[in-house]
Amino acid sequence: MSMTIDPDMLRTDEHFMRRCLELAVRGAGSVSPNPMVGSVIVHEGHIIGEGWHERYGGPHAEVNAIAAVSEQELLPVSTLYVNLEPCAHYGKTPPCCDLVISRKIPRVVVGCLDPHDKVAGKGIERMRSAGVEVIVGVLEEESERLNEAFMTTHRKGRPFVFLKVAQTLDGRIATSLGASKWITGESARIEVHRLRSRYDAVLTSSTTVLADDAELTVRHCQGRHPLRVLLDRQLQVPLESRVFNSETRTLVFASAERADSLRAAQLERRGVELVMVGHTPGGLDLMEVFAELHRRRVQSVMVEAGSRLASALIRAGLVDKLGVFIAPKLFGGDALPTFSTLDVLMPDQAVNLRFAGFGMVGTDFYLEAYVV
Ligand SMILES: NC(=O)c1ccc[n+]([C@@H]2O[C@H](COP(=O)([O-])OP(=O)(O)OC[C@H]3O[C@@H](n4cnc5c(N)ncnc54)[C@H](OP(=O)(O)O)[C@@H]3O)[C@@H](O)[C@H]2O)c1
Incomplete structure (x- = not known):
């Protein structure tokens, strides 16, 4: 395979790294708990092979890119680009850094380091000691961001948490009667399904299910259903609620101490898995909930809940990113605000955010921000 890149475009490392990132995204929704990785092999400014990690357990991106090169004799005079450090350990496949060395690839350009404790710089070290020139940190921020869930899991020992909110322009998520269907338009609702398909799990509360009876599956676009996670201290959500339908699993x-034992038995007969955790005055022990999700290798969680749970998660330092759909509507001060108390008494105690992107989704505005 030989593909020519427009010679007028910059033949820089960034340019080819961008291609790696484009390829990597093709693995979204299929590779977790592995990261999304793309790789290209470049000879004299031309891509002669490219590949990506396509599915969990399958060959890594570098293996696919190397295999795609039809003229293998060019490898010793080519550069390999990859958005994540090549692995240095035997997992489901042999170490990629050894493959690079054995194929005598002289130059490797890496987007960012792999925080996985079995890799963490070891892949780079091994290639360098074998005489490979290794450049690290090209489009580093983009590379980190693409695999933010993977990075967070390995660095913080808990899943990456994305809080999705659909609110009015005056920051309200339901009317004074608790009604929230629908605040945003159809395009935003489709986008929510696309977002769900990118996360390992979607988490909500008993109160929100009782109010909205949401199914929390992916229906308006192609993609896998996330694991549904429901926090229901007393097991008060009725069995016939859509969150318990057979479309996918619910945890x-x-x-x-508080759960209704009869309901527990009914749920278990229905195939719903129950996990008992401790509780605090505000609700379930969120640290225990996320530790259990981490233990189950859930790497990313999208939260679709109301004011109280969203605020409790923020207060506990468990939210990494917010995705806020803002409808061109006002509900007024008696409606339910996006957040309940955040214990902020002085402006310098505010929860600080960093805006990361914004745009229109149909008639609604959408913005993303990271908690800093
Ligand atoms: N527009 C939107 O984006 C959106 C999204 C979701 C919901 N909503 C609306 O939000 C409203 C519900 O909001 P809400 O504030 O009343 O409820 P909420 O935040 O959805 O849920 C609060 C409930 O979560 C459970 N919970 C478990 N552990 C908790 C903890 N550590 N801290 C806090 N809560 C915990 C508790 O229920 P138990 O302990 O009793 O089980 C608590 O009562 C509904 O009207 C719904 O329609 C809007």
């Missing part, structure tokens, strides 16, 4: 967290 319920409840309180060992």
Whole structure:
């Protein structure tokens, strides 16, 4: 395979790294808990092979890119680009850094380091000691961001948490009667399904399910259903709720002391898995909930809940990113605000955010921000 890149475009490392990132995204929704990785092999400014990590357990991006090169004799005079450090350990496949060395690829350009404790710089070290020129940090921020869930899991020992909100321009997520269907338009609702398909799990509360009876599956676009996670301290959500339908799995967290034992037995007969955790005055012990999700290798969680749970998660330092759909509507001060108390008494105690992107989705505005 030989593809010519427009010679007028910059034949820089950034240019080819961007291609790696484009390829990597093709693995979205299929590679977790592995990261999304793309790789290209470049000879004299031309891509002679490219590949990406296509599915969990399958060959890594570098293996696919190397295999795609029809003239293998060019490898010793080519550069390999990859958005994540090549692995240095035997997992489901042999170490990629050894493959690079054995194929005598002289130059490797890497987007960012792999925080996985079995890799973490070891892949780079091994290639350098074998005489490979290794450049690290090209489009580093973009490379980190693409795999933010993977990075967070390995660095913080818990899943990456994305809080999705659909609110009015005056920051309200339901009317004074608790009604929230629908605040945003159809395009935003489709986008929510696309977002769900990118996360390992979607998490909500008993109160929100009782109010909205949401199914929390992916229906308006192609993609896998996330694991549904319900926090229901007393097990009060009725069995016939859509969150328990057979479309996909649901995991319920409840309180060992407060949960209704009859309902627990009914749910288990229905195939719903229950996990009992401790509780605090405000609700379930969120640290325990996320530790259990991490133990189950859930790397990313999209939260679709109301004011109280969203605020509790923020207060506990468990939210990494917010995605806020803002409808061109006002509900007024008696409606439910996006957040309940955040314990902010002085402006310098505010929860600080960093805006990361914005745009229109149909008639609604959408913005993303990271908690800093
Ligand atoms: N527009 C939107 O984006 C959006 C999204 C979701 C919901 N909503 C609306 O929001 C409203 C519900 O909001 P809400 O504030 O009343 O409820 P909420 O935040 O969705 O849920 C609060 C409930 O979560 C459970 N919970 C478990 N652990 C918790 C903890 N550590 N801290 C806090 N809560 C915990 C508790 O229920 P138990 O302990 O009793 O089980 C608590 O009562 C509904 O009207 C819904 O329609 C809007």
